[in-house]
Amino acid sequence: MDTFLQQIINGLTLGSIYALVALGYTMVYGILGLINFAHGEVVMIGALTALAVIKPLAGAGLPGPLALLAGAAVAILVCMALGFAIERVAYRPLRHAPRLAPLITAIGVSMVLQQLAMIIWGRNYHSFPALLPATPRELGGAQITDLQIMIVVVAILMMAGLALLVNRTRLGRAMRATAENPEIAGLMGVDANHIIALTFVIGSALAAVAGVMVSANYGIAHYNMGFILGLKAFTAAVLGGIGNLAGAMFGGILLGLIEALGAGYIGDLTGGFLGSDYQDVFAFFVLIVVLIFRPSGLMGEKVSERA
Amino acid sequence: MSSPGVPLLEVLNLEVSYGGIAALKGISFAVEEGEMVALIGANGAGKTSTLKALARLLPARGSIRFRGEELAALPSHALIGRGLALVPEGRGVFARLSVAENLSMGAYSRSDPAGIVADLERVHELLPRLYERRRQLAGTLSGGEQQMLALGRALMGRPKLLLLDEPSMGLAPLMVHQVFETIRAVAATGVTVLLVEQNARLALETASRGYVMESGRIILADSAALLLADPRVREAYLGE
Numbered sequence A: 001m002d003t004f005l006q007q008i009i010n011g012l013t014l015g016s017i018y019a020l021v022a023l024g025y026t027m028v029y030g031i032l033g034l035i036n037f038a039h040g041e042v043v044m045i046g047a048l049t050a051l052a053v054i055k056p057l058a059g060a061g062l063p064g065p066l067a068l069l070a071g072a073a074v075a076i077l078v079c080m081a082l083g084f085a086i087e088r089v090a091y092r093p094l095r096h097a098p099r100l101a102p103l104i105t106a107i108g109v110s111m112v113l114q115q116l117a118m119i120i121w122g123r124n125y126h127s128f129p130a131l132l133p134a135t136p137r138e139l140g141g142a143q144i145t146d147l148q149i150m151i152v153v154v155a156i157l158m159m160a161g162l163a164l165l166v167n168r169t170r171l172g173r174a175m176r177a178t179a180e181n182p183e184i185a186g187l188m189g190v191d192a193n194h195i196i197a198l199t200f201v202i203g204s205a206l207a208a209v210a211g212v213m214v215s216a217n218y219g220i221a222h223y224n225m226g227f228i229l230g231l232k233a234f235t236a237a238v239l240g241g242i243g244n245l246a247g248a249m250f251g252g253i254l255l256g257l258i259e260a261l262g263a264g265y266i267g268d269l270t271g272g273f274l275g276s277d278y279q280d281v282f283a284f285f286v287l288i289v290v291l292i293f294r295p296s297g298l299m300g301e302k303v304s305e306r307a
Numbered sequence B: 001m002s003s004p005g006v007p008l009l010e011v012l013n014l015e016v017s018y019g020g021i022a023a024l025k026g027i028s029f030a031v032e033e034g035e036m037v038a039l040i041g042a043n044g045a046g047k048t049s050t051l052k053a054l055a056r057l058l059p060a061r062g063s064i065r066f067r068g069e070e071l072a073a074l075p076s077h078a079l080i081g082r083g084l085a086l087v088p089e090g091r092g093v094f095a096r097l098s099v100a101e102n103l104s105m106g107a108y109s110r111s112d113p114a115g116i117v118a119d120l121e122r123v124h125e126l127l128p129r130l131y132e133r134r135r136q137l138a139g140t141l142s143g144g145e146q147q148m149l150a151l152g153r154a155l156m157g158r159p160k161l162l163l164l165d166e167p168s169m170g171l172a173p174l175m176v177h178q179v180f181e182t183i184r185a186v187a188a189t190g191v192t193v194l195l196v197e198q199n200a201r202l203a204l205e206t207a208s209r210g211y212v213m214e215s216g217r218i219i220l221a222d223s224a225a226l227l228l229a230d231p232r233v234r235e236a237y238l239g240e
């Protein structure tokens, strides 16, 4: 088996998921300058909601792909509503408060969502059924599953859609203008509250999809899966240059690849001293190195002060 | 559309304070439809605060009646749809948007595609530089070009009243001349202009009437010609 190619495939899969979640962090940061630390929990709610829909549907004999689609659709709607609510309840009242205040609220929201999920779904790990054909395909000495192909393709489509929205539409223009200067955008007639709400809703929809992907990929979902995933995706966003959409996509994929390759080779590299369970260390190690040399991230421009 | 005798803009007892310190101490003034009015005064007199209050960017007390409607209760983003546009101090172009995108942001509140296209052509005619640079990021324009862009962008909203804050700021004399030519051309199309300027002579030579501000109050109001001749103005603001 070709380990290198295999780890590239695994890394792209994982990286696609990180990228989708990282986009949510970076969009909110771009427009509000705040880190929505509750974002990881939205991913978790997405995963568990999808599972709640999928289990009975699959149990009733609905074909796997259809059940997956239905689960994802419901998860997207629930997460969009959740993202909207988080902004309204936790961040909007603090729009003009000192920076630290919304950060604390974010942590609070995060804890509330985790507890809520624990009450609804319990502390157990839930197994996520295999909904797509499990037999992997051969690819140049490595293996790739239908699920992996689907994850990468869907992620690419969603990112392309987002890029089109942001760069090519009137709404996207208003989003970029608001991110740059909400006051002036307001003078043009843009209601910043709408744009901000929309940003949360879009980010949450991406998070829902990522949640379904990650639990389908690992076959598992649980109430605290959002924390470490959120942290990794946040890392990816910072790696790419927080506030920069292309940076989040790039940072996500890069982080996925680094982790997968790290996990694949760490044993060899350390003479068996460290196992693949140290893969998480790689992510943060790379982050530290990048931030030392490029404090604004790989693709983050040094934005000049406004005139 | 406005009934005779009612000014386009009527401001009564406008007050603004920053953290308890009064910047506007109850000013009142009016702008008639079709005229260009200058608001002059030294640094810190309260000119920018006045325009920001009009554009609802600052909490203010007092009354702002525009085309018969009280603006004081409206959010900032509702103003352009009512015909009020501000070109802020320092221009405020979207540096990371292209010139063309900045101009379409100016028309954000409109929903008449044909009218927008026609106005874009008009703006390009008035400011040919913007057409040449349409694909360039606004942040890479020169200061003068950015001022032109800010002006063109405001015109894309088809304003009835244009508030201009220091359009000459930081520009070379030749550029100042060009910018003011453009402002005259805009005013000639029937757009009412309230012009804030440090360059008092230029402002009073361009406008038909003027108000002089000092420490948050309006201390003089007259026709531009009479203000230019007023010894107090000559001494304090025209450097004579």
Ligand SMILES: Nc1ncnc2c1ncn2[C@@H]1O[C@H](COP(=O)(O)OP(=O)(O)OP(=O)(O)O)[C@@H](O)[C@H]1O
Residues within 6 Å of the ligand: B018, B023, B041, B042, B043, B044, B045, B046, B047, B048, B049, B050, B089, B198
């Ligand atoms: N954000 C602010 N916080 C505190 N004080 C402010 C603020 N903005 C303006 N001021 C004060 O309010 C007063 C009026 O300021 P304003 O900017 O309106 O003056 P201006 O006439 O536009 O001056 P300039 O010609 O320098 O632009 C000044 O004393 C200024 O220091």
Ligand SMILES: [Mg+2]
Residues within 6 Å of the ligand: B047, B048, B049, B089, B166
């Ligand atoms: Mg000023």
